[in-house]
Amino acid sequence: MDYPATGYHHITACTGAAQEDVNFFTGIVGQRLAKQTVLMDGKFPHYHLYYSNANIEPGSIMTTFPYSRIMGRRGSGQVQSITYTVAMGVLPFWQEHLKRHKVEHGSVEERFGQRFIRFHHPAGMAFEVLEDRNDTRLGWTTREIGAAESVRGFHGTVLSVRDVSEQEKFLVEALGFRKTGVDGGYHRFEIGSGGANKTLTLLHEPDRMPGSWTFGAGTVHHIALWVADDGAMAAQKAIYEELGYTDASEIKDRYYFHSMYVRSPGGILVECCCNVPGGFEKDETASELGTKLHLPPWFEGRRNEILATLEPIAVPPGSTARI
Template identity: 40%
Template sequence: MSTISGYHHLTMSTDGAQEDFDFFTKVLGLYSVKRTVLFDGTIPVYHLYYGAKNGDESTIITTFPFRKPGIYGRRGTNQSKVVQQSIPVGASDFWVNRLGERGIEARKTSRFGIDRVEFKHPCGIELQLVENPADNRIPIANPAQGISAEHGIKGIYGGVIAVTDRNAMDDFLTIALPLKKMADDADGMAYEVPNANGPTSVVEVTEIRDEPQGTWTLSGGTIHHFALNTGNEENQLKLRAHIEGLGFTDISEQKDRNYFKSCYVRSPGGALFEIAWTVPEGWAKDEPADAIGSTLVFPPWFEHRREELMAGLEPASFQNA
Protein backbone atom coordinates (compact mmCIF):
# COMPACT_ATOMS: atom_id res chain seq x y z
CA MET A 1 0.00 0.00 0.00
CA SER A 2 1.38 3.40 -0.99
CA THR A 3 2.26 5.98 1.64
CA ILE A 4 1.12 8.71 -0.81
CA SER A 5 -2.43 9.57 -1.81
CA GLY A 6 -2.48 12.41 -4.32
CA TYR A 7 -1.20 15.92 -3.89
CA HIS A 8 -1.57 17.95 -0.72
CA HIS A 9 -0.79 21.37 -2.27
CA LEU A 10 1.50 23.24 -4.69
CA THR A 11 3.44 26.37 -3.66
CA MET A 12 4.66 29.29 -5.76
CA SER A 13 6.65 32.43 -4.94
CA THR A 14 4.88 35.27 -6.76
CA ASP A 15 5.04 39.08 -6.99
CA GLY A 16 2.25 41.40 -5.79
CA ALA A 17 -0.18 40.18 -3.14
CA GLN A 18 -3.24 41.97 -4.54
CA GLU A 19 -2.64 40.88 -8.15
CA ASP A 20 -2.02 37.32 -6.94
CA PHE A 21 -5.26 37.28 -4.95
CA ASP A 22 -7.26 38.77 -7.83
CA PHE A 23 -5.77 36.32 -10.31
CA PHE A 24 -6.59 33.18 -8.36
CA THR A 25 -10.00 34.25 -7.02
CA LYS A 26 -11.40 36.46 -9.79
CA VAL A 27 -9.79 35.01 -12.91
CA LEU A 28 -9.46 31.30 -12.03
CA GLY A 29 -12.42 31.24 -9.64
CA LEU A 30 -10.71 29.58 -6.68
CA TYR A 31 -11.66 30.52 -3.12
CA SER A 32 -9.53 32.08 -0.40
CA VAL A 33 -8.80 29.20 2.00
CA LYS A 34 -6.23 30.79 4.35
CA ARG A 35 -4.39 34.09 4.67
CA THR A 36 -1.36 33.94 6.93
CA VAL A 37 2.39 34.69 6.77
CA LEU A 38 5.60 32.89 5.82
CA PHE A 39 6.66 30.81 8.83
CA ASP A 40 10.34 30.57 7.85
CA GLY A 41 12.92 33.33 8.23
CA THR A 42 12.27 36.83 9.51
CA ILE A 43 10.96 38.82 6.51
CA PRO A 44 7.25 39.72 6.67
CA VAL A 45 5.68 37.99 3.64
CA TYR A 46 2.10 36.79 3.14
CA HIS A 47 1.31 33.11 2.68
CA LEU A 48 -1.94 32.88 0.71
CA TYR A 49 -3.91 29.67 0.13
CA TYR A 50 -6.50 29.10 -2.62
CA GLY A 51 -8.67 26.15 -3.57
CA ALA A 52 -12.13 24.64 -3.20
CA LYS A 53 -14.47 26.45 -0.82
CA ASN A 54 -13.92 23.90 1.95
CA GLY A 55 -10.16 23.70 1.37
CA ASP A 56 -10.02 20.17 -0.04
CA GLU A 57 -6.38 19.05 0.02
CA SER A 58 -6.06 18.11 -3.64
CA THR A 59 -7.19 21.58 -4.71
CA ILE A 60 -4.81 23.84 -2.76
CA ILE A 61 -2.43 26.29 -4.46
CA THR A 62 -0.41 28.48 -2.08
CA THR A 63 1.70 31.56 -2.78
CA PHE A 64 4.33 33.77 -1.17
CA PRO A 65 4.05 37.27 -2.73
CA PHE A 66 7.54 38.80 -2.66
CA ARG A 67 6.95 42.26 -4.16
CA LYS A 68 7.33 44.16 -0.85
CA PRO A 69 10.77 42.73 0.07
CA GLY A 70 11.71 42.79 -3.63
CA ILE A 71 13.22 39.30 -3.80
CA TYR A 72 13.12 37.77 -7.29
CA GLY A 73 14.42 34.50 -8.68
CA ARG A 74 15.50 33.09 -12.03
CA ARG A 75 13.46 30.56 -13.95
CA GLY A 76 15.64 27.88 -15.53
CA THR A 77 16.42 24.20 -15.65
CA ASN A 78 16.84 21.81 -12.67
CA GLN A 79 13.77 23.49 -11.22
CA SER A 80 9.98 23.07 -11.11
CA LYS A 81 8.63 24.85 -14.20
CA VAL A 82 4.85 24.56 -14.50
CA VAL A 83 1.87 24.35 -12.12
CA GLN A 84 -1.00 22.30 -13.54
CA GLN A 85 -4.67 22.17 -12.57
CA SER A 86 -7.35 19.85 -13.88
CA ILE A 87 -10.44 20.96 -15.82
CA PRO A 88 -13.38 19.05 -17.37
CA VAL A 89 -12.90 17.54 -20.82
CA GLY A 90 -14.03 20.10 -23.40
CA ALA A 91 -13.49 23.15 -21.16
CA SER A 92 -10.33 24.42 -22.87
CA ASP A 93 -12.10 26.82 -25.25
CA PHE A 94 -13.95 28.43 -22.34
CA TRP A 95 -10.67 29.09 -20.55
CA VAL A 96 -8.80 30.35 -23.60
CA ASN A 97 -11.61 32.86 -24.16
CA ARG A 98 -11.95 33.81 -20.49
CA LEU A 99 -8.23 34.39 -20.06
CA GLY A 100 -7.99 36.28 -23.35
CA GLU A 101 -10.85 38.59 -22.35
CA ARG A 102 -8.85 39.48 -19.24
CA GLY A 103 -5.70 40.27 -21.17
CA ILE A 104 -3.94 36.98 -20.43
CA GLU A 105 -2.42 35.26 -23.46
CA ALA A 106 -3.53 31.61 -23.58
CA ARG A 107 -3.30 28.82 -26.13
CA LYS A 108 -4.44 25.23 -26.51
CA THR A 109 -1.75 22.57 -26.72
CA SER A 110 -1.45 18.81 -26.27
CA ARG A 111 1.13 16.68 -24.44
CA PHE A 112 1.07 12.96 -23.74
CA GLY A 113 -2.17 12.88 -25.74
CA ILE A 114 -4.03 15.19 -23.34
CA ASP A 115 -5.34 18.65 -24.32
CA ARG A 116 -4.39 21.59 -22.14
CA VAL A 117 -4.42 25.38 -21.94
CA GLU A 118 -1.07 27.12 -21.45
CA PHE A 119 -0.79 30.62 -19.94
CA LYS A 120 1.15 32.49 -17.28
CA HIS A 121 0.59 33.90 -13.80
CA PRO A 122 1.08 37.71 -13.72
CA CYS A 123 4.55 37.10 -12.19
CA GLY A 124 5.59 34.94 -15.17
CA ILE A 125 5.25 31.40 -13.76
CA GLU A 126 3.91 28.99 -16.38
CA LEU A 127 0.50 27.44 -15.70
CA GLN A 128 -1.63 24.83 -17.42
CA LEU A 129 -5.27 23.77 -17.22
CA VAL A 130 -5.38 20.12 -18.26
CA GLU A 131 -8.38 18.16 -19.56
CA ASN A 132 -7.92 14.98 -17.54
CA PRO A 133 -10.53 12.38 -18.59
CA ALA A 134 -9.73 10.21 -15.55
CA ASP A 135 -10.53 12.96 -13.01
CA ASN A 136 -13.93 12.36 -11.38
CA ARG A 137 -13.69 15.22 -8.87
CA ILE A 138 -16.50 17.78 -8.85
CA PRO A 139 -15.36 21.07 -10.47
CA ILE A 140 -15.08 24.20 -8.34
CA ALA A 141 -18.01 26.39 -9.33
CA ASN A 142 -17.82 30.10 -8.54
CA PRO A 143 -21.04 31.75 -9.78
CA ALA A 144 -19.97 35.16 -8.44
CA GLN A 145 -17.04 35.06 -10.89
CA GLY A 146 -19.02 33.58 -13.78
CA ILE A 147 -17.64 30.05 -13.52
CA SER A 148 -20.04 27.09 -13.53
CA ALA A 149 -19.42 23.44 -12.69
CA GLU A 150 -19.31 22.77 -16.43
CA HIS A 151 -15.99 24.58 -16.75
CA GLY A 152 -14.59 24.97 -13.21
CA ILE A 153 -11.16 23.83 -12.07
CA LYS A 154 -11.29 20.41 -10.39
CA GLY A 155 -8.07 20.70 -8.40
CA ILE A 156 -4.40 19.88 -8.83
CA TYR A 157 -3.38 17.90 -11.91
CA GLY A 158 0.35 18.12 -11.20
CA GLY A 159 3.47 19.94 -12.27
CA VAL A 160 6.28 19.94 -14.80
CA ILE A 161 9.90 19.68 -13.65
CA ALA A 162 12.86 20.61 -15.87
CA VAL A 163 16.07 18.58 -15.47
CA THR A 164 19.42 18.12 -17.19
CA ASP A 165 19.64 14.45 -16.15
CA ARG A 166 16.40 12.59 -16.71
CA ASN A 167 17.80 9.24 -15.51
CA ALA A 168 18.64 10.55 -12.03
CA MET A 169 15.18 12.12 -11.75
CA ASP A 170 13.57 8.90 -12.98
CA ASP A 171 15.30 6.96 -10.20
CA PHE A 172 14.16 9.43 -7.57
CA LEU A 173 10.53 9.49 -8.69
CA THR A 174 10.14 5.72 -9.16
CA ILE A 175 12.29 4.44 -6.28
CA ALA A 176 12.28 7.13 -3.60
CA LEU A 177 8.71 8.44 -3.67
CA PRO A 178 7.75 5.98 -5.40
CA LEU A 179 5.58 6.91 -8.40
CA LYS A 180 4.54 4.81 -11.40
CA LYS A 181 5.92 5.84 -14.80
CA MET A 182 3.08 6.41 -17.28
CA ALA A 183 4.94 7.74 -20.33
CA ASP A 184 8.49 8.18 -21.63
CA ASP A 185 8.88 9.68 -25.10
CA ALA A 186 10.13 12.73 -26.99
CA ASP A 187 7.83 14.92 -24.88
CA GLY A 188 9.58 13.78 -21.69
CA MET A 189 8.34 11.57 -18.88
CA ALA A 190 5.08 11.38 -16.91
CA TYR A 191 4.47 9.68 -13.56
CA GLU A 192 1.21 8.81 -11.87
CA VAL A 193 0.82 10.03 -8.29
CA PRO A 194 -0.89 7.25 -6.26
CA ASN A 195 -4.49 8.19 -5.55
CA ALA A 196 -7.42 6.24 -4.17
CA ASN A 197 -9.69 7.69 -6.87
CA GLY A 198 -7.53 6.64 -9.82
CA PRO A 199 -4.96 8.48 -11.95
CA THR A 200 -6.11 12.01 -11.22
CA SER A 201 -2.67 13.61 -10.77
CA VAL A 202 0.83 13.36 -12.20
CA VAL A 203 4.40 14.61 -12.18
CA GLU A 204 5.76 15.47 -15.63
CA VAL A 205 9.48 15.79 -16.39
CA THR A 206 11.08 17.57 -19.33
CA GLU A 207 14.77 17.60 -20.21
CA ILE A 208 16.22 21.11 -20.70
CA ARG A 209 19.97 21.46 -21.17
CA ASP A 210 20.20 24.92 -22.80
CA GLU A 211 18.94 27.05 -19.90
CA PRO A 212 20.85 28.27 -16.83
CA GLN A 213 20.30 26.76 -13.38
CA GLY A 214 17.05 28.03 -11.92
CA THR A 215 16.75 29.55 -8.45
CA TRP A 216 16.00 27.18 -5.55
CA THR A 217 15.49 29.82 -2.85
CA LEU A 218 12.25 31.50 -1.83
CA SER A 219 12.09 34.22 -4.49
CA GLY A 220 9.41 35.85 -6.62
CA GLY A 221 8.60 34.40 -10.03
CA THR A 222 9.51 30.80 -9.22
CA ILE A 223 7.78 27.62 -8.04
CA HIS A 224 8.94 26.63 -4.55
CA HIS A 225 7.67 23.07 -4.05
CA PHE A 226 5.19 20.34 -4.87
CA ALA A 227 3.61 18.74 -1.78
CA LEU A 228 2.38 15.14 -1.80
CA ASN A 229 -0.21 13.93 0.70
CA THR A 230 0.75 11.12 3.08
CA GLY A 231 -2.61 11.25 4.88
CA ASN A 232 -1.18 10.79 8.36
CA GLU A 233 2.01 11.02 10.42
CA GLU A 234 2.78 7.30 10.29
CA ASN A 235 2.92 7.29 6.49
CA GLN A 236 4.94 10.51 6.46
CA LEU A 237 7.63 9.23 8.80
CA LYS A 238 7.74 5.85 7.04
CA LEU A 239 8.25 7.54 3.67
CA ARG A 240 10.80 9.95 5.14
CA ALA A 241 12.83 7.04 6.52
CA HIS A 242 12.60 5.25 3.16
CA ILE A 243 13.86 8.30 1.23
CA GLU A 244 16.69 8.99 3.69
CA GLY A 245 17.66 5.32 3.73
CA LEU A 246 18.23 5.43 -0.02
CA GLY A 247 20.82 8.16 0.49
CA PHE A 248 18.68 11.19 -0.25
CA THR A 249 19.83 12.85 2.96
CA ASP A 250 18.86 16.37 1.85
CA ILE A 251 15.56 15.87 3.66
CA SER A 252 14.26 17.97 6.53
CA GLU A 253 12.97 17.01 9.92
CA GLN A 254 9.23 17.34 10.41
CA LYS A 255 8.09 20.99 10.45
CA ASP A 256 4.92 22.32 12.07
CA ARG A 257 2.89 24.34 9.53
CA ASN A 258 0.01 24.83 11.99
CA TYR A 259 -2.60 23.30 9.63
CA PHE A 260 -0.38 20.42 8.51
CA LYS A 261 2.99 18.79 9.26
CA SER A 262 5.69 18.75 6.58
CA CYS A 263 9.04 17.27 5.57
CA TYR A 264 10.95 18.61 2.55
CA VAL A 265 13.32 16.74 0.22
CA ARG A 266 15.46 18.09 -2.63
CA SER A 267 15.36 15.83 -5.68
CA PRO A 268 18.50 15.15 -7.78
CA GLY A 269 17.08 17.42 -10.49
CA GLY A 270 16.76 20.29 -8.03
CA ALA A 271 12.97 20.40 -7.66
CA LEU A 272 11.85 20.53 -4.03
CA PHE A 273 9.19 18.06 -2.86
CA GLU A 274 7.24 18.11 0.38
CA ILE A 275 5.45 15.21 2.05
CA ALA A 276 2.60 16.48 4.22
CA TRP A 277 -0.48 15.50 6.20
CA THR A 278 -3.28 17.68 7.59
CA VAL A 279 -3.79 17.93 11.36
CA PRO A 280 -7.28 17.01 12.65
CA GLU A 281 -8.45 20.62 13.02
CA GLY A 282 -7.26 21.51 9.52
CA TRP A 283 -8.09 24.98 8.21
CA ALA A 284 -10.58 25.47 11.06
CA LYS A 285 -7.77 25.52 13.63
CA ASP A 286 -7.93 29.33 13.90
CA GLU A 287 -11.07 30.31 11.95
CA PRO A 288 -14.68 29.04 11.87
CA ALA A 289 -15.04 26.16 9.40
CA ASP A 290 -17.59 28.14 7.37
CA ALA A 291 -15.41 31.25 7.23
CA ILE A 292 -11.92 29.99 6.42
CA GLY A 293 -9.71 32.36 4.45
CA SER A 294 -11.61 35.46 5.51
CA THR A 295 -9.13 36.96 8.00
CA LEU A 296 -5.38 37.38 8.33
CA VAL A 297 -4.21 34.87 10.95
CA PHE A 298 -0.86 34.22 12.62
CA PRO A 299 0.42 31.00 14.20
CA PRO A 300 0.68 31.12 18.01
CA TRP A 301 4.50 31.39 17.89
CA PHE A 302 4.24 34.61 15.80
CA GLU A 303 1.66 36.43 17.92
CA HIS A 304 4.37 38.42 19.69
CA ARG A 305 5.50 39.72 16.28
CA ARG A 306 2.02 40.62 14.98
CA GLU A 307 2.53 44.40 14.92
CA GLU A 308 5.98 44.09 13.32
CA LEU A 309 4.74 41.68 10.66
CA MET A 310 1.64 43.72 9.90
CA ALA A 311 3.75 46.84 9.43
CA GLY A 312 6.05 45.03 7.00
CA LEU A 313 3.39 43.42 4.80
CA GLU A 314 2.33 44.79 1.43
CA PRO A 315 -0.99 46.69 1.64
CA ALA A 316 -3.76 44.57 0.10
CA SER A 317 -7.56 44.56 0.44
CA PHE A 318 -8.25 40.91 -0.46
CA GLN A 319 -11.75 41.71 -1.57
CA ASN A 320 -13.48 38.80 -3.27
CA ALA A 321 -15.88 40.88 -5.30
Protein backbone atom coordinates in the same frame (compact mmCIF):
# COMPACT_ATOMS: atom_id res chain seq x y z
CA MET B 1 6.68 -2.13 -1.02
CA ASP B 2 4.04 0.29 0.26
CA TYR B 3 4.83 3.94 -0.20
CA PRO B 4 3.25 6.70 1.93
CA ALA B 5 2.67 9.38 -0.77
CA THR B 6 -0.82 9.35 -2.27
CA GLY B 7 -0.78 12.35 -4.63
CA TYR B 8 -0.41 16.10 -4.28
CA HIS B 9 -1.34 18.09 -1.19
CA HIS B 10 -0.28 21.58 -2.27
CA ILE B 11 2.08 23.45 -4.58
CA THR B 12 3.83 26.62 -3.47
CA ALA B 13 5.10 29.50 -5.59
CA CYS B 14 6.74 32.84 -4.88
CA THR B 15 4.73 35.48 -6.64
CA GLY B 16 4.88 39.29 -6.75
CA ALA B 17 2.47 41.81 -5.24
CA ALA B 18 -0.14 40.32 -2.89
CA GLN B 19 -3.26 41.95 -4.34
CA GLU B 20 -2.27 41.05 -7.89
CA ASP B 21 -1.83 37.46 -6.71
CA VAL B 22 -5.23 37.35 -5.00
CA ASN B 23 -6.88 38.80 -8.09
CA PHE B 24 -5.18 36.26 -10.37
CA PHE B 25 -6.08 33.12 -8.43
CA THR B 26 -9.60 34.14 -7.43
CA GLY B 27 -10.56 36.03 -10.59
CA ILE B 28 -8.63 34.36 -13.41
CA VAL B 29 -8.10 30.78 -12.20
CA GLY B 30 -11.32 30.94 -10.18
CA GLN B 31 -10.05 29.32 -6.99
CA ARG B 32 -11.34 29.95 -3.50
CA LEU B 33 -9.24 32.05 -1.10
CA ALA B 34 -9.02 29.51 1.73
CA LYS B 35 -6.47 30.92 4.18
CA GLN B 36 -4.44 34.06 4.79
CA THR B 37 -1.38 33.55 6.94
CA VAL B 38 2.37 34.26 6.83
CA LEU B 39 5.56 32.46 5.87
CA MET B 40 6.65 30.55 8.96
CA ASP B 41 10.41 30.56 8.24
CA GLY B 42 12.89 33.43 8.30
CA LYS B 43 12.77 36.85 9.91
CA PHE B 44 11.00 38.89 7.21
CA PRO B 45 7.21 38.72 7.32
CA HIS B 46 5.59 37.67 4.05
CA TYR B 47 2.06 36.59 3.32
CA HIS B 48 1.32 32.93 2.78
CA LEU B 49 -1.94 32.68 0.86
CA TYR B 50 -3.89 29.48 0.16
CA TYR B 51 -6.27 28.94 -2.75
CA SER B 52 -8.29 25.77 -3.38
CA ASN B 53 -11.32 24.10 -4.90
CA ALA B 54 -14.77 24.23 -3.27
CA ASN B 55 -14.00 21.62 -0.60
CA ILE B 56 -10.40 22.74 0.09
CA GLU B 57 -9.24 19.27 -0.86
CA PRO B 58 -5.59 18.26 -0.71
CA GLY B 59 -4.51 18.16 -4.32
CA SER B 60 -6.27 21.44 -5.13
CA ILE B 61 -4.36 23.74 -2.79
CA MET B 62 -2.19 26.35 -4.50
CA THR B 63 -0.23 28.41 -2.01
CA THR B 64 1.81 31.55 -2.63
CA PHE B 65 4.36 33.75 -0.95
CA PRO B 66 3.86 37.18 -2.52
CA TYR B 67 7.56 37.99 -2.40
CA SER B 68 8.47 41.24 -4.05
CA ARG B 69 11.70 41.58 -2.02
CA ILE B 70 13.83 39.24 -4.17
CA MET B 71 13.37 38.16 -7.80
CA GLY B 72 13.81 34.47 -8.62
CA ARG B 73 15.20 33.02 -11.85
CA ARG B 74 13.14 30.45 -13.72
CA GLY B 75 15.04 27.53 -15.23
CA SER B 76 15.69 23.81 -15.08
CA GLY B 77 15.55 22.02 -11.75
CA GLN B 78 12.21 23.72 -11.14
CA VAL B 79 8.52 23.28 -11.70
CA GLN B 80 7.99 24.45 -15.26
CA SER B 81 4.20 24.52 -15.13
CA ILE B 82 1.32 23.63 -12.82
CA THR B 83 -1.63 21.85 -14.39
CA TYR B 84 -5.27 22.08 -13.27
CA THR B 85 -7.93 19.75 -14.63
CA VAL B 86 -11.07 21.03 -16.29
CA ALA B 87 -13.97 19.15 -17.91
CA MET B 88 -13.86 17.96 -21.51
CA GLY B 89 -14.79 20.54 -24.12
CA VAL B 90 -14.28 23.70 -22.04
CA LEU B 91 -11.00 24.96 -23.52
CA PRO B 92 -12.82 27.43 -25.85
CA PHE B 93 -14.31 29.02 -22.70
CA TRP B 94 -10.84 29.30 -21.16
CA GLN B 95 -9.35 30.76 -24.32
CA GLU B 96 -12.02 33.46 -24.34
CA HIS B 97 -11.75 34.04 -20.57
CA LEU B 98 -7.96 34.47 -20.71
CA LYS B 99 -8.21 36.72 -23.75
CA ARG B 100 -10.88 38.92 -22.14
CA HIS B 101 -8.67 39.43 -19.08
CA LYS B 102 -5.56 40.03 -21.22
CA VAL B 103 -3.74 37.10 -19.59
CA GLU B 104 -0.70 35.93 -21.54
CA HIS B 105 -1.61 32.49 -22.92
CA GLY B 106 -0.89 30.05 -25.73
CA SER B 107 -3.06 28.08 -28.11
CA VAL B 108 -4.39 24.58 -27.47
CA GLU B 109 -1.58 22.02 -27.15
CA GLU B 110 -1.59 18.29 -26.50
CA ARG B 111 0.47 16.05 -24.22
CA PHE B 112 -0.13 12.31 -23.81
CA GLY B 113 -3.35 12.72 -25.81
CA GLN B 114 -4.80 15.37 -23.47
CA ARG B 115 -5.50 18.92 -24.62
CA PHE B 116 -4.45 21.92 -22.58
CA ILE B 117 -3.88 25.67 -22.68
CA ARG B 118 -0.92 27.26 -20.91
CA PHE B 119 -1.20 30.70 -19.35
CA HIS B 120 0.91 32.89 -17.14
CA HIS B 121 0.63 34.49 -13.71
CA PRO B 122 1.55 38.22 -13.75
CA ALA B 123 4.81 37.24 -11.97
CA GLY B 124 5.66 34.89 -14.87
CA MET B 125 4.99 31.33 -13.67
CA ALA B 126 3.16 29.01 -16.07
CA PHE B 127 -0.15 27.30 -15.37
CA GLU B 128 -2.27 25.03 -17.53
CA VAL B 129 -5.91 24.00 -17.78
CA LEU B 130 -6.05 20.43 -19.10
CA GLU B 131 -9.16 18.52 -20.17
CA ASP B 132 -9.64 15.33 -18.16
CA ARG B 133 -12.79 13.20 -18.35
CA ASN B 134 -12.33 11.44 -15.02
CA ASP B 135 -11.92 14.23 -12.47
CA THR B 136 -15.13 14.59 -10.45
CA ARG B 137 -13.86 17.02 -7.78
CA LEU B 138 -15.91 20.12 -7.15
CA GLY B 139 -14.47 23.38 -8.45
CA TRP B 140 -15.13 26.81 -6.90
CA THR B 141 -17.34 29.06 -8.99
CA THR B 142 -17.25 32.80 -9.65
CA ARG B 143 -19.45 35.32 -11.44
CA GLU B 144 -17.63 34.38 -14.64
CA ILE B 145 -16.67 30.72 -14.13
CA GLY B 146 -19.50 28.24 -13.64
CA ALA B 147 -19.33 24.72 -12.21
CA ALA B 148 -18.99 23.24 -15.70
CA GLU B 149 -15.89 25.28 -16.56
CA SER B 150 -14.22 25.48 -13.15
CA VAL B 151 -10.81 24.05 -12.30
CA ARG B 152 -11.29 20.88 -10.21
CA GLY B 153 -7.86 20.69 -8.63
CA PHE B 154 -4.39 19.78 -9.81
CA HIS B 155 -3.79 17.29 -12.55
CA GLY B 156 -0.10 17.54 -11.80
CA THR B 157 3.11 19.37 -12.47
CA VAL B 158 5.69 19.53 -15.23
CA LEU B 159 9.22 19.60 -13.84
CA SER B 160 12.12 20.77 -16.00
CA VAL B 161 15.23 18.62 -15.56
CA ARG B 162 18.59 18.57 -17.32
CA ASP B 163 18.86 14.79 -16.77
CA VAL B 164 15.89 12.44 -16.49
CA SER B 165 17.53 9.32 -15.06
CA GLU B 166 18.38 10.41 -11.51
CA GLN B 167 15.06 12.22 -11.03
CA GLU B 168 13.27 9.15 -12.37
CA LYS B 169 15.11 6.94 -9.88
CA PHE B 170 14.04 9.27 -7.06
CA LEU B 171 10.38 9.33 -8.14
CA VAL B 172 10.19 5.55 -8.52
CA GLU B 173 12.37 4.27 -5.70
CA ALA B 174 11.84 6.93 -3.04
CA LEU B 175 8.22 7.98 -3.66
CA GLY B 176 6.56 5.04 -5.43
CA PHE B 177 5.69 6.63 -8.77
CA ARG B 178 5.72 4.43 -11.89
CA LYS B 179 6.68 5.58 -15.38
CA THR B 180 3.68 5.46 -17.70
CA GLY B 181 4.82 7.11 -20.90
CA VAL B 182 7.17 9.23 -22.97
CA ASP B 183 5.89 11.86 -25.40
CA GLY B 184 8.70 13.80 -27.06
CA GLY B 185 10.67 15.43 -24.24
CA TYR B 186 7.94 14.66 -21.69
CA HIS B 187 8.29 11.67 -19.35
CA ARG B 188 5.12 10.87 -17.41
CA PHE B 189 4.95 9.32 -13.95
CA GLU B 190 1.84 8.37 -11.98
CA ILE B 191 1.21 7.24 -8.43
CA GLY B 192 -1.61 5.07 -7.02
CA SER B 193 -4.60 5.02 -9.34
CA GLY B 194 -2.94 7.63 -11.59
CA GLY B 195 -4.60 10.41 -13.58
CA ALA B 196 -5.78 13.64 -11.97
CA ASN B 197 -3.81 14.73 -8.92
CA LYS B 198 -1.50 11.72 -9.24
CA THR B 199 0.58 12.67 -12.28
CA LEU B 200 4.03 14.18 -12.45
CA THR B 201 5.75 14.90 -15.74
CA LEU B 202 9.44 15.51 -16.33
CA LEU B 203 10.41 17.74 -19.25
CA HIS B 204 13.92 16.94 -20.42
CA GLU B 205 15.71 20.24 -21.04
CA PRO B 206 19.42 19.33 -21.05
CA ASP B 207 20.63 22.77 -22.11
CA ARG B 208 18.46 24.91 -19.85
CA MET B 209 20.26 26.89 -17.18
CA PRO B 210 19.23 25.88 -13.65
CA GLY B 211 16.70 28.11 -11.95
CA SER B 212 17.14 29.64 -8.51
CA TRP B 213 16.42 27.66 -5.31
CA THR B 214 15.77 30.57 -2.94
CA PHE B 215 12.46 32.28 -2.28
CA GLY B 216 12.23 34.62 -5.26
CA ALA B 217 9.34 36.22 -7.12
CA GLY B 218 8.28 34.46 -10.29
CA THR B 219 9.32 30.91 -9.39
CA VAL B 220 7.64 27.81 -8.00
CA HIS B 221 9.31 26.95 -4.72
CA HIS B 222 8.20 23.35 -4.08
CA ILE B 223 5.64 20.64 -4.60
CA ALA B 224 4.07 18.89 -1.60
CA LEU B 225 2.79 15.31 -1.63
CA TRP B 226 0.16 14.11 0.83
CA VAL B 227 0.81 11.31 3.31
CA ALA B 228 -1.71 9.99 5.84
CA ASP B 229 -0.26 10.98 9.21
CA ASP B 230 2.86 11.48 11.31
CA GLY B 231 3.61 7.75 11.15
CA ALA B 232 3.54 7.80 7.35
CA MET B 233 5.80 10.86 7.40
CA ALA B 234 8.33 9.03 9.57
CA ALA B 235 8.14 6.04 7.20
CA GLN B 236 8.86 8.34 4.23
CA LYS B 237 11.83 9.87 6.02
CA ALA B 238 13.15 6.35 6.68
CA ILE B 239 12.83 5.48 2.97
CA TYR B 240 14.85 8.58 2.05
CA GLU B 241 17.56 7.73 4.55
CA GLU B 242 17.67 4.07 3.55
CA LEU B 243 18.29 5.10 -0.08
CA GLY B 244 20.90 7.67 0.85
CA TYR B 245 18.84 10.87 0.49
CA THR B 246 20.11 11.88 3.90
CA ASP B 247 19.39 15.59 3.57
CA ALA B 248 15.65 15.15 4.31
CA SER B 249 14.66 17.86 6.78
CA GLU B 250 13.27 17.31 10.23
CA ILE B 251 9.46 17.13 10.43
CA LYS B 252 8.30 20.75 10.81
CA ASP B 253 5.16 22.10 12.46
CA ARG B 254 3.36 24.22 9.84
CA TYR B 255 0.45 24.74 12.26
CA TYR B 256 -2.19 23.55 9.75
CA PHE B 257 -0.14 20.44 8.82
CA HIS B 258 3.25 18.81 9.37
CA SER B 259 5.92 18.97 6.67
CA MET B 260 9.24 17.44 5.69
CA TYR B 261 11.38 18.53 2.74
CA VAL B 262 14.04 16.94 0.58
CA ARG B 263 15.93 18.36 -2.41
CA SER B 264 15.42 15.88 -5.26
CA PRO B 265 18.28 15.01 -7.65
CA GLY B 266 16.88 17.14 -10.48
CA GLY B 267 16.91 20.20 -8.21
CA ILE B 268 13.21 20.41 -7.32
CA LEU B 269 12.31 20.71 -3.64
CA VAL B 270 9.81 17.99 -2.67
CA GLU B 271 7.78 18.23 0.52
CA CYS B 272 5.69 15.51 2.12
CA CYS B 273 2.99 16.68 4.48
CA CYS B 274 0.13 15.31 6.54
CA ASN B 275 -2.97 16.83 8.09
CA VAL B 276 -3.17 17.59 11.80
CA PRO B 277 -6.40 17.63 13.88
CA GLY B 278 -8.43 20.72 13.03
CA GLY B 279 -6.45 21.54 9.90
CA PHE B 280 -7.39 24.89 8.38
CA GLU B 281 -10.21 25.26 10.92
CA LYS B 282 -7.83 25.43 13.89
CA ASP B 283 -8.08 29.22 14.03
CA GLU B 284 -11.31 30.11 12.18
CA THR B 285 -14.63 28.47 11.45
CA ALA B 286 -15.49 26.95 8.07
CA SER B 287 -17.51 30.03 7.11
CA GLU B 288 -14.66 32.41 8.02
CA LEU B 289 -11.91 30.63 6.05
CA GLY B 290 -9.82 33.05 4.01
CA THR B 291 -11.55 36.20 5.21
CA LYS B 292 -8.72 37.60 7.35
CA LEU B 293 -5.07 37.22 8.26
CA HIS B 294 -4.12 34.60 10.86
CA LEU B 295 -0.72 34.31 12.50
CA PRO B 296 0.53 31.09 14.10
CA PRO B 297 0.68 31.37 17.92
CA TRP B 298 4.47 31.82 17.95
CA PHE B 299 4.15 35.02 15.83
CA GLU B 300 1.26 36.58 17.79
CA GLY B 301 3.67 38.62 19.93
CA ARG B 302 4.92 40.31 16.75
CA ARG B 303 1.45 40.95 15.29
CA ASN B 304 1.68 44.77 15.08
CA GLU B 305 5.18 44.69 13.63
CA ILE B 306 4.16 42.09 11.02
CA LEU B 307 0.94 43.85 10.04
CA ALA B 308 2.81 47.14 9.59
CA THR B 309 4.97 45.64 6.83
CA LEU B 310 2.26 43.81 4.86
CA GLU B 311 0.31 45.40 2.04
CA PRO B 312 -3.39 45.16 3.05
CA ILE B 313 -5.36 42.74 0.91
CA ALA B 314 -8.88 43.40 -0.35
CA VAL B 315 -10.74 40.10 -0.48
CA PRO B 316 -12.72 40.07 -3.75
CA PRO B 317 -16.47 39.45 -3.32
CA GLY B 318 -17.30 35.80 -3.84
CA SER B 319 -13.77 34.53 -3.21
CA THR B 320 -14.37 33.25 0.33
CA ALA B 321 -18.14 32.73 0.29
CA ARG B 322 -20.49 32.17 -2.58
CA ILE B 323 -22.43 35.17 -3.86
